[in-house]
């Protein structure tokens with residue numbers, strides 16, 4: 001196994017998590033190491049509840065059992081060696097180092113890398129060693145006021161450089177904030193910072209860059225407030241019930257005007273709210289409603305755990321160099337990079353706080369090497385400053401409660417410690433020396449999870465999909481180890497492997513960089529999810545051995561002769577040529593793994609000497625079975641994910657249908673109510689009109705009947721002498737009406753006759769009254785024509801007739817128009833009425 005180390009891009013360690021509470025069956029056993037091979041390096045994975053599945057054996061650089069302490073892991077993974085490589089004690093720029101944890105969700109990655117309430121993680125320990133080792137050679141911005149500028153000038157990643165004091169001032173106190181500036185004194189934590197050697201004077205602090213975030217006084221004063229890891233522990237103790245789903249979207253509480261005890265944006269960050277609400281939303285699916293803001297606070301360094309103690313440990317540094325430590329933090333979330341030290345910006349359009357994703361690209365100053373461009377970087381002069389920056393960045397990390405882990409990291413977190421280095425006094429050959437140096441990058445990868453177990457939904461399920469996808473690509477890269485082709489498939493692999501290979505460009509030749517040294521700590525819960533764990537172990541282990549149990553139904557079809565169980569080894573290269581190189585490749589992925597890296601070549605170890613063709617066939621078949629079994633596992637996982645997604649979509653669809661039905665029902669009811677209201681109004685209007693019409697009709701018919709009765713009465717009585725005065729008056733009125741009508745009719749007749757008269761000859765179109773005598777008429781006609789004279793004579797005769805008729809009419813007209821001038825006796829009226837009928841008869845004759 002020792003020979004593998006020189007070939008691997010990663011040293012891979014396995015750490016087993018201690019059991020907590022009720023656990024499932026243990027499926028992972030640590031192989032007893034042989035006497036000369038201590039510590040243990042191999043584990044066996046026995047599939048629970050399925051004796052037909054292959055038993056797998058994995059090899060790692062070292063296996064840490066459940067009782068291993070943080071310090072054990074720190075020492076045995078040789079973090080101090082990585083730090084030494086970064087500090088480059090023997091000159092040069094040093095070697096980049098990468099320390100990462102990988103594992104299923106809840107397996108202990110964060111615990112290992114960031115520690116817990118009482119235990120420091122590898123990050124804190126590494127920082128401690130770095131600052132302790134640099135000692136007096138470290139520069140800070142107070143002792144060297146040009147430090148910030150010179151680092152900024154030499155930084156190739158387009159970063160914004162802050163001094164620790166100005167960054168922490170803006171993070172932990174917000175003097176620019178209108179509500180707090182006058183009433184709040186600097187927090188004790190800040191006093192700690194400012195009382196540190198090299199702290200800025202107050203005036204300088206006030207001139208710090210625009211406020212990033214702030215905590216209230218009580219937040220930072222509270223000495224017994226548990227730090228981030230405390231919250232994790234509390235949460236894990238009170239794990240949410242199954243079916244929990246996290247709150248994903250941030251800042252909703254603030255947008256909805258919820259009152260928070262402190263207006264510090266960290267106290268209401270997405271991550272913290274998620275942590276708190278994950279417990280409450282456990283049975284509600286995704287929630288966007290207001291939930292109480294948890295009392296998440298930043299802490300003074302004295303609240304940070306002090307154990308384990310590495311004060312006795314330091315590594316060599318370059319005595320001829322001076323150093324500066326620059327810290328940056330970012331996360332890879334949904335395959336995009338977000339700065340954890342830059343506050344989110346409130347979108348004008350959506351009023352939500354958002355982070356701007358950053359690019360991983362080659363820059364002008366670094367054409368041959370990709371860098372995360374545009375980060376905030378903080379120059380830290382002391383360990384406490386570095387720890388506080390770490391604390392500030394962790395506040396912004398995305399975590400959420402899932403069915404698998406109540407405080408699950410939903411992003412891949414990157415913590416970068418750049419150790420900048422230049423000759424003492426900053427000069428070389430009389431010129432200002434540029435900054436060189438290397439970086440230690442510590443990565444807390446998000447955990448892979450099975451959707452069914454995590455019981456996630458909505459955005460968290462999508463996150464899980466992205467996490468699993470990126471880890472799958474990481475797995476492929478780890479399997480290939482020396483093959484850099486696949487590393488560009490996702491941001492995670494790009495970031496992890498970008499420094500793994502020496503650059504071949506001319507630029508790099510001038511400035512040679514060593515490939516990074518990388519340590520991967522795989523965390524596993526021996527009682528956790530078997531399938532997910534075996535999947536992780538398969539692609540992370542340095543070597544693997546599969547023992548396929550005897551399965552009669554398959555083996556008999558291949559080989560009738562009984563054989564012992566074959567053993568397949570994915571062992572270190574000892575010269576055996578690969579027999580069957582067909583690694584597992586998930587559906588849809590190109591399987592270009594046929595050329596495995598030497599250490600992962602699958603070699604065939606014959607069970608006994610003298611194996612024959614049948615045995616070989618059997619073993620090849622067994623290998624195929626193992627491969628198919630892997631594929632089956634993957635497909636099962638994929639199926640689980642798809643099934644969950646489908647169930648979620650179906651549930652959503654059903655709820656939408658219900659909602660639509662409800663809406664339709666409500667709309668129908670509204671329509672009915674409105675229709676009835678309008679119908680009522682129309683009915684009332686119609687009834688009123690009907691009433692009026694009926695009254696009018698009755699009145700009309702009453703009048704008619706009355707007239708009729710009077711007429712009949714008058715006829716029956718002969719004269720109206722017996723009528724009383726009132727009766728006479730009514731009768732008179734009615735008659736007047738009749739007369740007027742008659743008068744009107746006659747006028748119309750008159751008019752018609754006039755027109756007719758005028759039409760009889762073009763020469764007689766002049767109205768009668770305007771014309772002169774018959775003689776003048778005769779004069780105006782042509783005298784010469786006998787025909788004209790005859791028609792003229794006829795016309796005159798016709799005119800004479802008409803005149804006479806008109807005279808008659810005029811006579812009757814006058815009679816009608818003078819009804820009341822003389823006698824108004826009813827008798828006379830009746831005569832006139834009778835005459836009307838006579839006149840009508842004449843009129844009929846006339847026309």
Ligand SMILES: Nc1ncnc2c1ncn2[C@@H]1O[C@H](COP(=O)(O)OP(=O)(O)OP(=O)(O)O)[C@@H](O)[C@H]1O
Pocket residue numbers: 016017018103104105106107108109110111112116232233236405407408409410445446447448523
């Ligand atoms: N070695 C250990 N000793 C004691 N407790 C541990 C250990 N490893 C993990 N734990 C506890 O197990 C729980 C889950 O661990 P942790 O949060 O580190 O998991 P994780 O792998 O980071 O999960 P995720 O990927 O979901 O973030 C925590 O409460 C942690 O304190």
